[in-house]
Amino acid sequence: QVQLVESGGGLVQAGGSLRLSCAASGRTFSSYVMGWFRQAPGKEREFVATLSRSGGSTRYADSVKGRFTISRNNAKNTVYLQMNSLKPEDTAVYYCAADSGNYYPSIDIDEYDYWGQGTQVTVSS
Numbered sequence: 001q002v003q004l005v006e007s008g009g010g011l012v013q014a015g016g017s018l019r020l021s022c023a024a025s026g027r028t029f030s031s032y033v034m035g036w037f038r039q040a041p042g043k044e045r046e047f048v049a050t051l052s053r054s055g056g057s058t059r060y061a062d063s064v065k066g067r068f069t070i071s072r073n074n075a076k077n078t079v080y081l082q083m084n085s086l087k088p089e090d091t092a093v094y095y096c097a098a099d100s101g102n103y104y105p106s107i108d109i110d111e112y113d114y115w116g117q118g119t120q121v122t123v124s125s
Contacts, residue, residue: 002026002114004096009119012086016123020081022096022116030054030074033099035112036081038092038121045095049081050105059105064090086123093118 008020020036035050049070051058058070067086072079079096097112099105106112 002029002032002098002100004098004114004116006094006096006116006119009094009121011122011124014086014088014123014125016086017082017084018086018121020083020094020096020119020121022079022081024077024079024098026077029077031100032114033102033105033111034070034072034079035097035099035105035107036070036079037095037097037109037112038090039095039118040089040092043092045109047107047109048094050099050107051079052105053103057105059107061107083121086121088123088125090121091123092121094121 003025036048039045049060055072069082095118096116098114099112
């Protein structure tokens with residue numbers, strides 16, 4: 001089992017940047033595929049980005065490709081989401097998630113077993 005705690009959210013102007021962090025408990029962090037998802041008010045939670053256990057393979061939603069970068073530091077049990085060129089439509093609660101059952105990164109929300117509590121990102125126009 002793993003516990004996830006996100007940080008780094010906040011209020012930023014359009015065009016700005018934020019870096020989200022997700023700290024994981026436990027000694028087996030490197031055995032999890034990690035992902036970021038987001039949920040805007042009135043909308044379903046959606047996939048943002050994911051990466052493999054080693055960090056060598058990544059996948060992104062089309063809406064963030066070229067602007068967001070997911071990475072991980074297995075020695076620090078942490079996964080990051082660097083968000084650049086932010087837009088008002090990026091406003092959402094961002095969640096970190098861990099997938100214990102797959103080797104390759106999945107964009108399917110149902111594949112993720114563990115979730116953080118979320119961190120709010122608000123982008124003003």
